[in-house]
Amino acid sequence: MDEGMPTPVPNLMNLPGYRIIAVEETDDAYHIAAETPTASTMCPHCHDLAVVGYGRREQWIRDLPMHGKRVGLYVQTRRFRCKACHKTFYEALPGVDTQRFMTARLVGWIGPMAVRRPFTHVAQEVGVSERTVRDIFHDHVAVLEAHRHVETPQWLGLDEIHLIRPRGVVTNVQECTLVDLLRNRSKETIIAYLGQLPHRERVRLVTMDMWRPYKDAVEASLPDATIVIDKFHVLKMANAAVERVRKQLRESLPSAQRRGLMHDRFVLLKREDDLTDREALLLSTWVKNYPVLGEIHRLKEAFFGLYDCANAAEARSYFQTWEQSLTADHRAAFTELLTAWRTWHRHIVAYFDHPVTNAYTESLNNLIRATDRLGRGYSFEALRAKMLWAEGVTKTRRRPLVRQSPLREQGPPLGHAQFARPPIMAADIATVPMDVGVDMVALSRQLEMGSWDGSSTPS
Ligand SMILES: [Zn+2]
Secondary structure, eight states: OOTTOSOHHHHHHTOTTOEEEEEEEOSSEEEEEEEOSSOOOOOTTTOOOOEEEEEEEEEEEEEEEETTEEEEEEEEEEEEEETTTOOEEEOOOTTEETTTTEEHHHHHHHHHHHHHSOHHHHHHHHTOOHHHHHHHHHHHHHHHHHHOOBOOOSEEEEEEEEESEEEEEEEETTTTEEEEEESOOOHHHHHHHHHTOTTGGGOOEEEEOSOHHHHHHHHHHOTTSEEEEOHHHHHHHHHHHHHHHHHHHHHTSOHHHHGGGTTTTHHHHSOGGGOOHHHHHHHHHHHHHOHHHHHHHHHHHHHHGGGGSSSHHHHHHHHHHHHHTOOHHHHHHTHHHHHHHHHHHHHHHGGGTSOOOHHHHHHHHHHHHHHTTOOTTOOHHHHHHHHHTOTTOEEEEEEEHHHHOHHHHTOSOTTOGGGOOOOOOGGGOOEEEEEEEEEHHHHHHHHHHTTTTSOOOOO
């Protein structure tokens, strides 16, 4: 700051179109009296230029916070009276959103800020209500939404993510990206979403968790797409059977013994081949002490062997053999899995022709885990915006330009030969960056670090 300058205030404000009359500074705010140097004097009612001054009124306008303090402009707005139609009007204030009593640049600042930080924080910093922040946020997101053009995946994923409540999550399986978040997981919501996908005939494969409305919606909207159930969801059911038996067993034991059935239970869920020597020893102790649990564990391991099969046909017969080996008690333990097989077997074995990569499953699961502790203090719209428009997580992929304009592939229309471009050669094909969604790995990392709202401390 150069104290020798006679009029530092206008530079400080950097708000074109105003002359600063006076500045008053308090502990938490700047109160700035201002006026426009000149005003347009055209009557907004009849467009006549013959007007006379008709006094002034003070209008209070919020502006960008400055040096950590709120800023209020007190504008001496001129009033005019039209000689032609006798109506009065106020001069139009440059750079002001008159509906909101804010400078346009403040509105433009709040929008992106509200995507990154809690509404209450932004409201407090600027000195407006949370409601105002929310309104501006919605307008801002509507603009972002209108400009977001994510390429429709050839391999689409539908899964569940918990943001206050279970939500639908749409992914690109090949790119490991998040494509969208849906308010809920109902059939209607999914059908509406799939219905608006540009070039939805592009979708060849759909991976999903075993949720009936997803299947119904995909069969209705994308009848040619193949549904594939990721092995992860199937294996989870097998593990759930082991957990169920362990818990039942624990209930039936005297409390002194119960504690033992809590520790190191992961050895039951881990694949036997992956156990360390110490873990294998632990497992053998479990099996020796609780033969029922040992049985279920053995069957779980046998079931996991399904995914070592070479193809769908082999997997089907493997399952049959496995199912035939179950006793009535075993069947009870694996009910969920057996039911799922009856409903979904076609899609479960489709996995053998279209295996989902571990990288995809891992990145999705990481994202689901990372979002688990979010939610408090945010609406679904806010969480969705925070995830879809987080900084530096958008993934792009270069695509040949011709794909975007299929007409060119057919050549110019007849009769316009004089305007015809030369035929497109492979080397001529330009590429354009296409938004393929939000990188799930990068987004998870941001969520884990809590850097996305600058306030939360991981708990
Ligand atoms: Zn007039």
